[in-house]
Amino acid sequence: MATNYWLVKQEPEAYSWADFVKDKTTDWTGIRNYQARNNLRQMKKGDVVFYYHSVSEKQIVGVAKVTKEHFPDPTAKEGDWSCVELKAVKALKVPVTLEQMKADTALAEMPLIRHTRLSAMPLTAAHAQRLLKLGKTEL
DNA sequence: GCCAACGTTGGC
DNA sequence: GCCAACGTTGGC
Numbered sequence: 001m002a003t004n005y006w007l008v009k010q011e012p013e014a015y016s017w018a019d020f021v022k023d024k025t026t027d028w029t030g031i032r033n034y035q036a037r038n039n040l041r042q043m044k045k046g047d048v049v050f051y052y053h054s055v056s057e058k059q060i061v062g063v064a065k066v067t068k069e070h071f072p073d074p075t076a077k078e079g080d081w082s083c084v085e086l087k088a089v090k091a092l093k094v095p096v097t098l099e100q101m102k103a104d105t106a107l108a109e110m111p112l113i114r115h116t117r118l119s120a121m122p123l124t125a126a127h128a129q130r131l132l133k134l135g136k137t138e139l
Numbered sequence: 140g141c142c143a144a145c146g147t148t149g150g151c
Numbered sequence: 152g153c154c155a156a157c158g159t160t161g162g163c
Contacts, residue, residue, distance in 0.1 A: 011149090033158075055149060098150085117148055117157060 005128035006043060007050040007060070007112055008086075009119045017051055017061045020088045025067055028120075029075040029083040036120040041070045043084050048139065050123065050131060051088075052112065058098040060131060062091040063139065092135030106130045 008028065010016075020026055031037050043049070043066045051062040068085035075083075101107040107130055111121040123131075132138065 009149090035158090058150075115157085116150075119148090 004047045005123040007052055007121050007123050009052045009054045011055050012053040012057055025085055025087045027083050028086050029073045037082055039120045040082050040084055045069055059095040061095050063089045065089050092137045094136045096131055096134045
């Protein structure tokens with residue numbers, strides 16, 4: 001099965017990459033947006049997930065992997081919501097900033113840029129390779 | 140089922 | 152801190 005690529009957004013003030021690394025794995029809970037939820041549900045074990053710090057940093061800082069496919073979000077008191085379990089894999093050697101991504105023709109089509117409010121989104125393999133290159137990082 | 144009002148997110 | 156963009160809600 002081919003690996004899929006994703007990008008999730010998080011405000012570093014709420015749960016930073018550093019927190020994630022310390023925890024090693026985390027349940028990606030709290031998604032309350034239908035489109036993002038549907039994306040979460042399509043994540044497969046072993047898929048690669050880029051980790052984007054929004055608001056105060058606006059850059060991709062690390063790479064994670066899906067370790068558990070979607071299950072009901074335990075933090076949701078009502079409604080039909082899902083989460084996945086992610087494992088921190090490695091930080092990018094060089095963070096890739098929003099500014100860089102906007103300026104890069106290979107990345108300007110990413111949902112991150114066109115749909116700024118979406119908190120979990122699919123990436124193409126081409127996007128992923130480009131991001132790794134810009135981040136000077138190999139998986 | 141449409142659309143206006145409102146709330147939230149995120150870039151600047 | 153402000154404001155634009157977007158998703159969601161609720162009245163009709």
